Amino acid sequence: MATAASPSPVEVPRIPPAPRFQWWSNVLPMLASHLAALGALFFDVPAEAWVLCGALWFVRMFGVTAGYHRYFSHKTFKTSRWFQFVLAVLAQSSAQKGVLWWAAHHRDHHRFSDGERDVHSPADGFWHSHIGWMLDPQTNATKSRRVRDLTRFPELRWLNRFYLLPPTALALICLFTMGWAGLFVGFFVSTVLLWHSTFTINSLSHVWGSRRYDTTDTSRNNPVLALLTLGEGWHNNHHRYMLSARQGFRWWQVDVTYYLLKLLSWFRLVWDLRPVPQDVLNEPRPQTADRRRRARPRLRSLTEGAVRDR
Numbered sequence: 001m002a003t004a005a006s007p008s009p010v011e012v013p014r015i016p017p018a019p020r021f022q023w024w025s026n027v028l029p030m031l032a033s034h035l036a037a038l039g040a041l042f043f044d045v046p047a048e049a050w051v052l053c054g055a056l057w058f059v060r061m062f063g064v065t066a067g068y069h070r071y072f073s074h075k076t077f078k079t080s081r082w083f084q085f086v087l088a089v090l091a092q093s094s095a096q097k098g099v100l101w102w103a104a105h106h107r108d109h110h111r112f113s114d115g116e117r118d119v120h121s122p123a124d125g126f127w128h129s130h131i132g133w134m135l136d137p138q139t140n141a142t143k144s145r146r147v148r149d150l151t152r153f154p155e156l157r158w159l160n161r162f163y164l165l166p167p168t169a170l171a172l173i174c175l176f177t178m179g180w181a182g183l184f185v186g187f188f189v190s191t192v193l194l195w196h197s198t199f200t201i202n203s204l205s206h207v208w209g210s211r212r213y214d215t216t217d218t219s220r221n222n223p224v225l226a227l228l229t230l231g232e233g234w235h236n237n238h239h240r241y242m243l244s245a246r247q248g249f250r251w252w253q254v255d256v257t258y259y260l261l262k263l264l265s266w267f268r269l270v271w272d273l274r275p276v277p278q279d280v281l282n283e284p285r286p287q288t289a290d291r292r293r294r295a296r297p298r299l300r301s302l303t304e305g306a307v308r309d310r
């Protein structure tokens, strides 16, 4: 039998932390939104509500990918102060907490990818990385020190504090313009679909797909996830060079967010879209052995898994 003095050299899956859900503020709103979306499917819903649902999924997914991710988290392009605010409001209407909260957590993901301090590491299991980590009250705080370049804007600090304002306003607009179908299908169904398509990047894009680059993490490229998330599925590319406005590095790697950013740049709403450096494009493919080396989230020994630094 292994003792503390003789730790087992055999690697075993990492032990996930005990869930510490906060029911009132974290679990119930998410649960209620899922029930509202599911309930809508039992009623006769007019076609316009489904059109609204699809449109709101698309526009808000662009807000998440172009706004939360490529602009606020990585500054891969430039824009004016007023359009920065528009992007923040659009992204926050996705009901994925505040703009500073999102960017700070995402910067931590790149800093600690797949490690102990990566809050949605796939090493902690699918459900934890997909949705469980957000139900833990320890993830509620905004790590302001990670986003000092953003906290200097009072309007972003205000928006981050009242993060429920944009989704609540959108829900009310859906209700008053299209009635209950607008609220339940237009808003709730599209929001739940938007959540789960966004969350696949945390749960699946470090597990499912191929590795073009031998990065120090387990990120992968996946065309299915790229279609589901308007281009975010080229996650191995993104971990290799996170400062690029495009994540589909090749012409055949469909990246709808980049195409729309390019369109916005023609109207000077955004500019200075940062390209992929030629040497990154020319980098040789890793050898099979290198690609296998990080083929799965890193497993930890029993003794390592018992302690988490949070």
Ligand SMILES: [Zn+2]
Pocket (backbone or CB within 6 Å): 069, 073, 074, 106, 110, 238, 242
């Ligand atoms: Zn990123």
Ligand SMILES: [Zn+2]
Pocket (backbone or CB within 6 Å): 109, 113, 206, 219, 235, 239
């Ligand atoms: Zn990642």
